[in-house]
Amino acid sequence: MSEGQSELFGKSPAIHAKIGGMGALSHIRVLDLSRVLAGPWCAQNLADLGADVIKVERPGTGDDTRHWGPPFVLNEQGLETKESAYFICINRNKRSITVDISKPEGQEIIRKLASESDIVLENYKVGDLAKYGLDYENLKKVKSDLIYCSITGFGQTGPFSHRPGYDFIVQGMGGFMSVTGEAEGVDGTGPQKAGVAIADIFTGMYATTAILAAVVHRDQTGEGQYIDMALLDTQIAVMANVGSAYLTSGEVPQRLGNASSTIVPYQTFPTSDGWMIVAAGNDGQFRHFVTAGGEAQLADNPLYINNPLRVEHRKELVPLLEAMTRKKTKAEWIELLEKANVPCGPINNFKEVFENEQVIARKIQIEVPHPTAGKMKLVASPMHLSKTPIEVRMPPPTLGQHTDEILQERLNLDESSIAALHKKGII
Structure with missing residues (x-):
């Protein structure tokens, strides 16, 4: 362990050995206040690259996606666990702490954790965290070089900024569905959403890039900054040549099903069987x-x-x-x-996907130990780095699994103080 790593993780080298690793971001701490998909996708990218990510969840219920099932993971006895397939795909390599941020004691815990974090990530509605003193303007007072990333449906400015943002709606508003689906006059014609939440996922990817750029800037100048990410902005940006074609020609692109507008065939x-x-x-x-x-x-x-x-x-x-x-x-x-x-x-179904020899050779399906499921199958990160390879250090956490550990490690709280917080329902 390097001297810098020892200082970063305080007095707990044993914990560092468990949560750290050799990733390129092993010196970075992330406080993840986000839920559902876009924010957790970003945080998982950072965690896969070695960052120590603390996922903050609501006591009792946690991230909404914990309950988005079936399917739920089966344990080694074939019994259903509480781990949803949705949650586990976006939360590996993170530690979970439960904190009630609506209470002053909970807000103080978040402020203390933020004061020694490099990055705060959140996807609350515009203005919500300001009510608790947990917005960027307040948290940068306790950490002047903090990098703070907000993810919302429509951004922090503009007439729609206070609207809730949902991937499905943004796929429609951002033009994607106008060019996806069978062409007019074909059976089954009509706009079609993607089979996966692309606006959320792409926003998570862009947020990852923006955060890493902010980390480089901070390391060069000592300055933190605020990052404003919006699903609608991202959806329009990833329309790529389709959006460019409209701006260039003024002609509104149309749906062509699975065909290309510029290449045939x-x-x-x-075929006879598919x-x-x-x-x-x-x-x-x-x-x-x-x-x-x-x-x-x-x-x-x-x-x-x-x-x-x-x-x-x-x-x-x-x-x-x-x-x-x-x-x-x-x-x-x-x-x-x-x-x-x-x-x-x-065109493979997912049975065919995971049985494909190329997929097997690339080790895209992985298996990790899990405290309730025994063994858990996950999709591996697609990032392959020769010097700082991706490590799956921890499975997706159970709700609040690391609460006591984090409070002891980061806030130096003793057992009686932690027990008092539990009794009050703060954690």
Whole structure:
């Protein structure tokens, strides 16, 4: 253990050995006041990179996502635990403390924890934490170089700032659903949300990047700062070329289902036993595709001889290609097209995902010990660093699992003081 690490974790090297590690952020302390998805996703990124993350939860109930099930994890006897699949996917490598921040004693605990933290992360409604003296303006008085990140639906400014923000609503407001779903006139037409909460997840990712930039700035200048993250801002930002296309042309993008607006064929195709994706990005790949399917003449058809013409005549071409792809199985097509160097892939269900040889080789599924579940399956972090690798030091915590430990370690409270806080319902 380095001298800096010893000082950081005070008088408890044994605890540091348990919660620390060799991650790039092993010198960073995070006080996580966030709940549900965007904030916890960000905090888990920081924790995976080695930061000591304390997750603050409500006594008795905790983070709402603890109750978002089924499914709940089964223990080794096959009995259901209280650990929801939703909660465990975003809270590994954290310690849980329960604190009632509506009470003055609880607010004082948070202030003391913040005073020795590098980062505070929260996703309360605009102005809510100011009522408790736990907003940035108040906490920077106890820690002048504090990095404080707020995540809300619509940001700290603007006419919508006080509205609650939900991922589903933001996917609609931010334009994503206007270009996702089957095209007009196709069976099942209509706007469609993503199958996962992308506005929350991307906001968590952007928040991670912003926090790390603030850490670098603090290390260079000694200055902390405030970070204002909004789901709506993020949703619009990640529309990428779609948003840019509108700003460039003034034309409102439309839904195309699984097809591309600028490349044909670049979409899903039916096979005799399922679906596959073909992404023929140039004329040569298109020729290889139709040749593999026994329809080489399509590549010489004047209407389909290059990509701009294929885009123009997609309504005539795509049914011909679908008739071709239905003649073989998904596996047969994947084998043929891989040999022909045509970009392609299956559409896997999650059983197929985790049985895939590439997924297995990359060790994306991991198993960790857990105090109530025995063994718990998780999805590994996708970050692979050669010098400071990701470590799963702790499983997702049970509610308040580390409350006493943290109060002893960080606030130097003795057993009688902690017992008094429990009795009052503060923790």
